[in-house]
Amino acid sequence: MTPLIRAENLAVEYGETRVLAGVDLALEPGEIVTIVGPNGSGKSTLVRALIGLETPAEGRVIRAPGLRIGYVPQKLHIDASLPITVRRFLSLPRRVSDAEAAEALAHTGVPGLETRQLARLSGGQFQRVLLARALLMRPQILILDEATQGLDQPGTAAFYRLIEDLRTETGCAVLMVSHDLHVVMSASDRVICLNGHVCCEGTPKVVSEAPEYRALFGLGTGGAFALYRHEHDHEHEGGAACTHDPAHEHHHHDHA
Numbered sequence: 295m296t297p298l299i300r301a302e303n304l305a306v307e308y309g310e311t312r313v314l315a316g317v318d319l320a321l322e323p324g325e326i327v328t329i330v331g332p333n334g335s336g337k338s339t340l341v342r343a344l345i346g347l348e349t350p351a352e353g354r355v356i357r358a359p360g361l362r363i364g365y366v367p368q369k370l371h372i373d374a375s376l377p378i379t380v381r382r383f384l385s386l387p388r389r390v391s392d393a394e395a396a397e398a399l400a401h402t403g404v405p406g407l408e409t410r411q412l413a414r415l416s417g418g419q420f421q422r423v424l425l426a427r428a429l430l431m432r433p434q435i436l437i438l439d440e441a442t443q444g445l446d447q448p449g450t451a452a453f454y455r456l457i458e459d460l461r462t463e464t465g466c467a468v469l470m471v472s473h474d475l476h477v478v479m480s481a482s483d484r485v486i487c488l489n490g491h492v493c494c495e496g497t498p499k500v501v502s503e504a505p506e507y508r509a510l511f512g513l514g515t516g517g518a519f520a521l522y523r524h525e526h527d528h529e530h531e532g533g534a535a536c537t538h539d540p541a542h543e544h545h546h547h548d549h550a
């Protein structure tokens with residue numbers, strides 16, 4: 295199968311700082327892939343580079359011709375002093391019909407919100423409206439950058455069920471960045487563990503049994519917390535996917 299998006303030996307820099315190096319990645323139609331990794335490990339940067347919002351310092355990103363991407367960014371600040379209804383927001387940047395807007399809102403579990411002010415939605419409603427807008431792109435790939443932040447546990451679980459249903463219904467691929475490890479592990483076909491480079495990757499089963507993953511996330515309920523304590527002192531097997539770039543600092547990830 296031809297990948298929808300492929301990154302080859304991708305490096306991204308902000309000024310003098312290299313935040314991603316040697317990243318190889320390919321997304322096949324219909325698969326759900328999750329990127330995990332500590333804060334500042336380059337997850338959003340990778341997503342932005344895949345979409346074309348960051349220019350590679352090295353390597354390249356290849357997108358299938360005419361690829362339709364639905365993107366839910368990590369942060370979208372809505373200025374409460376600039377009123378905009380849900381309906382108008384759904385027509386940005388592409389104008390959509392009332393019927394399309396209504397269908398997308400129903401699809402994401404928030405029917406009838408059209409006349410509401412965007413700035414006054416609850417966190418969960420807002421995320422679902424963002425998802426509805428992404429769906430209006432009729433995406434072949436849906437890219438979600440920590441789309442469940444601000445949602446409670448049931449809201450998060452429901453959101454991921456919705457993503458899985460959408461994949462089943464539309465056949466779109468899904469690439470998401472997430473810190474919700476338990477849900478990630480159950481909902482993903484493939485997990486990519488990032489820390490400036492790809493630490494380890496594979497099916498949730500393979501990754502969760504990998505020493506790299508265990509070193510990163512620990513076991514049991516402490517796992518999610520351990521995510522933020524990643525000091526990159528674990529050993530890698532094979533090593534091919536893990537060329538440590540000496541220019542890339544790891545110690546600053548110890549945010550615990």
Ligand SMILES: Nc1ncnc2c1ncn2[C@@H]1O[C@H](COP(=O)(O)OP(=O)(O)OP(=O)(O)O)[C@@H](O)[C@H]1O
Nearest residue numbers: 308309313331332333334335336337338339340368
């Ligand atoms: N526009 C920018 N200019 C300069 N540095 C940036 C920029 N965006 C991100 N960075 C830096 O690049 C590094 C990677 O950031 P990125 O947002 O990709 O990490 P992340 O893995 O998504 O983090 P988090 O889990 O906290 O969202 C960080 O050190 C960050 O400070």
